[in-house]
Amino acid sequence: MNWGTRIVIVFACFVALIATMITICMRQDVSLVAQDYYVQEIAYQDQIDRIKNASTLGGDQMQVDFDRNSSVLSLNIPNKTINKGEIHFFRPSDASLDKKYNIRLNDSGAQNFDLTTFKKGLWKIKINWNKDGKEYYEEQSIVI
Structure with missing residues (x-):
């Protein structure tokens, strides 16, 4: 495996990690202490x-x-x-x-x-x- 393929694999893993983090953050319930x-x-x-x-x-x-x-x-x-x-x-x-x-x-x-x-x-x-x-x-x- 050459260095170009490794860069693509690392980049794909990074994108998957960021997508996972965004999904987890969007599903969290955010309750304010008060609406006003x-x-x-x-x-x-x-x-x-x-x-x-x-x-x-x-x-x-x-x-x-x-x-x-x-x-x-x-x-x-x-x-x-x-x-x-x-x-x-x-x-x-x-x-x-x-x-x-x-x-x-x-x-x-x-x-x-x-x-x-x-x-x-x-x-x-x-x-x-x-x-x-x-x-x-x-x-x-x-x-x-």
Whole structure:
């Protein structure tokens, strides 16, 4: 085999490798953290203010407890003084599994969420609420 044939074989192998890499890359699922990522990034100062507001609450801050045995997440808010709120169960590895619920507290200021149908792994709980005209935000991570 002469050197011209070897060059053609190396070139053909290189083209096959590049074609394989392009095929693999095109089949990958690309999930963004959020569809409106750039809009959220521009308004991030509002998010910083919400986090700061939540940290200044002190004893009135909400309690989030997760019981791994029963797969129940309990949200407890002392004095149930929120006007409205939302809890977002965020799955970093798969955006299609994300779930959002409105906060509806019972008479004792608690709400339970059954997580038995949730896929096992890391979840972030993002809680937004409004109290006396101020907005608040808290985030916690759990492993189911």
